[in-house]
Amino acid sequence: DQQVKQNSPSLSVQEGRISILNCDYTNSMFDYFLWYKKYPAEGPTFLISISSIKDKNEDGRFTVFLNKSAKHLSLHIVPSQPGDSAVYFCAADYNAGNMLTFGGGTRLMVKP
Amino acid sequence: DVKVTQSSRYLVKRTGEKVFLECVQDMDHENMFWYRQDPGLGLRLIYFSYDVKMKEKGDIPEGYSVSREKKERFSLILESASTNQTSMYLCASSSMLPGLAGGPSEQYFGPGTRLTVT
Numbered sequence A: 001d002q003q004v005k006q007n008s009p010s011l012s013v014q015e016g017r018i019s020i021l022n023c024d025y026t027n028s029m030f031d032y033f034l035w036y037k038k039y040p041a042e043g044p045t046f047l048i049s050i051s052s053i054k055d056k057n058e059d060g061r062f063t064v065f066l067n068k069s070a071k072h073l074s075l076h077i078v079p080s081q082p083g084d085s086a087v088y089f090c091a092a093d094y095n096a097g098n099m100l101t102f103g104g105g106t107r108l109m110v111k112p
Numbered sequence B: 001d002v003k004v005t006q007s008s009r010y011l012v013k014r015t016g017e018k019v020f021l022e023c024v025q026d027m028d029h030e031n032m033f034w035y036r037q038d039p040g041l042g043l044r045l046i047y048f049s050y051d052v053k054m055k056e057k058g059d060i061p062e063g064y065s066v067s068r069e070k071k072e073r074f075s076l077i078l079e080s081a082s083t084n085q086t087s088m089y090l091c092a093s094s095s096m097l098p099g100l101a102g103g104p105s106e107q108y109f110g111p112g113t114r115l116t117v118t
Helices: none
Strands: A010-014 A019-025 A032-038 A045-051 A056-059 A062-067 A072-077 A086-093 A106-111 B004-006 B010-013 B019-025 B031-038 B042-051 B054-057 B064-070 B073-078 B087-094 B113-117
Touching: A010 A019, A019 A032, A019 A086, A019 A106, A032 A062, A045 A056, A045 A062, A045 A072, A072 A086, A086 B042, B004 B087, B010 B019, B019 B031, B019 B087, B019 B113, B031 B064, B031 B073, B042 B064, B042 B073, B054 B064, B073 B087
Parallel strands: A010 A106, B010 B113
Antiparallel strands: A019 A072, A032 A045, A032 A086, A056 A062, A062 A072, A086 A106, B004 B019, B019 B073, B031 B042, B031 B087, B042 B054, B064 B073, B087 B113
């Protein structure tokens, strides 16, 4: 059973609008969460992360929100740009163990 | 700039063949990983190595083995390839030092090898 789930396989957004990508997890031991972005024919690259002691982390246009009670995190991209079109994976870790558990990914398409 | 390279971008093998996937990193990272990526399932960890000759099983090690004889090189071996091992294989490396806010160190990925087993 998948411990980290991204229930939306794809999302389409107009350029300039907000993109919201969601991720749910089941293992309450997870204490660190990350988002990776993947372009076709390239490996994933790290985007942003959040520790479980926080509920929000911001980096430029990207903000990650964590709701521990709901075991839910989301990635907000504002404003969305065509170059943001990619597959986004959320991942979780516990105790800095380095063995990340990834979700299934969400393909974001930002239309000009 | 961290560079993780994988020996092949595309590979086609026959059922029963022994397959070697090679990964090399140039950042002197202690940790190296092999994942497979399948649609809807995301990335699943096959094996993890935290030092030369050291390895730990990930979530799906069955049918795979690994070798790490040198710090910069991590090999994934399919002893007898089967059609259900057709997938995208991704290698990654990371430092043993903690990352931001005490979390895991950032993993740097190679471009992947798309393996087809016929």
